[in-house]
Amino acid sequence: MKKIKVLLPLFIAIVLLSSFFASSEDEPPDFTWLRSLYERPLNEWPKADVDAQVDYVEWAPLPAPPIWSDKDPQTQAKLQLGKRLFFDPRLSASKQISCSSCHDPDMHWADGRKRAIGESHRQGRRHSPSLQNIWSQKLLFWDGRAASLEAQAHSPIEDPNEMNTPMPVALAQINQIAGYRSYIRAAFGAEQLHAAQLEEALALFERSISSNITRFDNFLKGRYRALSDQQVWGLHLFRTKARCFNCHNGPFFQDGKFHNLGFSNYGKANADLGRYEVTGKKEDVGAFKTASLRDAARTFPWFHDGRFSDLSMLLNQYTAGMPQPKARGSMLTDSLYPAQSVLLKPLQINLAEREAIIRFLEALSTQPITVERPNLPN
Numbered sequence: 001m002k003k004i005k006v007l008l009p010l011f012i013a014i015v016l017l018s019s020f021f022a023s024s025e026d027e028p029p030d031f032t033w034l035r036s037l038y039e040r041p042l043n044e045w046p047k048a049d050v051d052a053q054v055d056y057v058e059w060a061p062l063p064a065p066p067i068w069s070d071k072d073p074q075t076q077a078k079l080q081l082g083k084r085l086f087f088d089p090r091l092s093a094s095k096q097i098s099c100s101s102c103h104d105p106d107m108h109w110a111d112g113r114k115r116a117i118g119e120s121h122r123q124g125r126r127h128s129p130s131l132q133n134i135w136s137q138k139l140l141f142w143d144g145r146a147a148s149l150e151a152q153a154h155s156p157i158e159d160p161n162e163m164n165t166p167m168p169v170a171l172a173q174i175n176q177i178a179g180y181r182s183y184i185r186a187a188f189g190a191e192q193l194h195a196a197q198l199e200e201a202l203a204l205f206e207r208s209i210s211s212n213i214t215r216f217d218n219f220l221k222g223r224y225r226a227l228s229d230q231q232v233w234g235l236h237l238f239r240t241k242a243r244c245f246n247c248h249n250g251p252f253f254q255d256g257k258f259h260n261l262g263f264s265n266y267g268k269a270n271a272d273l274g275r276y277e278v279t280g281k282k283e284d285v286g287a288f289k290t291a292s293l294r295d296a297a298r299t300f301p302w303f304h305d306g307r308f309s310d311l312s313m314l315l316n317q318y319t320a321g322m323p324q325p326k327a328r329g330s331m332l333t334d335s336l337y338p339a340q341s342v343l344l345k346p347l348q349i350n351l352a353e354r355e356a357i358i359r360f361l362e363a364l365s366t367q368p369i370t371v372e373r374p375n376l377p378n
């Protein structure tokens, strides 16, 4: 008892002292100076601090999907058909699962789950990505195994963990619905839908899915009150010593490349080797596509396996350089043992700076554009 009496005040004194020193270290920068750097047109901003080997694309206000300005009546007819197909569970054998089960417009076209749940509640091995701004991506899936939305579309229909339906069954179920005839005729001048047409219509609809304009976009357009001091600080750190801009660049905060952040579970039963499964190249073991950060503050959980659901925790991991257990024993001689991206490094950013980056991610995030679910043809 006596010991506690002595130790407790000592402990409190230490905590108080250390918090005093921590807070003086967490001193925010001079915001007037910081704002003067960024309250100007983008081309006059200080250059982002990236490693020499990185070729990057500068940020830009949210570009509209090109298909929005395509007024061709046949394109519009295909899009209307594609929209109905996207929301139609009759593309699955059980008639229970549609694309929108996992890419839900109310949830930024993702599903909020760690890993996707498809037919008969089977769990897939990866997290459902948002389809917002998907028109801008060259390679699809976390591992980039599809080179176009058309080539991608059959895969969820047939995947046993998703819609689990042979394409001929999916087509037959759609083609027997009388209410689809007029849509198919308007889009393709045909009575029956074929696989390539189904894929084209779905792909066209997906190209129309956009994220919404954010406070960040307004800031870029000169409405400088759109970002708080803390968010401008976060923006600055993101482009400088937090190193995020090395990979999260371009108008969608996504470089279109694949990087190994160290989360392949290599050697374990649940290993997912990512890009390597497509290319067979040693350097691609454990590499996944850079995720877009538009709306990221609202689309948890994060990463290809949904492993993070707390932004502070995610930022702490980046700050520590995504530490991994040291390679030992057979790992040292295993030629496929994954090597983490050289762009990851332990960061010198304190708690207040991490907070500022999170506030900046929030400025990139807003509510989704409302898309009404269509009435499905009968």
Ligand code: HEC
Binding pocket: 086, 097, 098, 099, 100, 101, 102, 103, 116, 117, 118, 119, 124, 126, 127, 128, 129, 130, 131, 134, 137, 139, 140, 141, 142, 143, 149, 152, 153, 156, 157, 161, 162, 163, 202, 206
């Ligand atoms: C059971 C849930 C589920 C259903 C149903 C589903 N998806 Fe997905 N979708 C996923 C998952 C999980 C991934 C990521 C898979 C991967 O990377 O291996 C994905 C990836 C995608 C991608 C690539 C996105 C990117 O960022 O690269 C597109 C496009 C897509 N789905 C479209 C569709 C379409 C079209 C349908 C309906 C025909 C559909 N999905 C049905 C779960 C689903």
Ligand code: HEC
Binding pocket: 142, 238, 242, 243, 244, 245, 246, 247, 248, 258, 259, 260, 261, 263, 288, 289, 290, 291, 292, 293, 296, 299, 301, 302, 303, 304, 305, 314, 318, 319, 341, 343, 344, 357
């Ligand atoms: C070496 C390249 C690289 C750097 C540097 C980098 N990221 Fe990432 N980021 C990625 C990749 C790749 C993914 C997807 C990883 C996965 O799914 O396994 C990702 C995913 C994310 C996600 C999750 C998005 C989602 O929808 O799942 C967030 C948030 C994020 N990064 C924020 C940051 C921040 C903040 C920084 C700077 C502190 C940063 N990143 C630095 C490559 C990078």
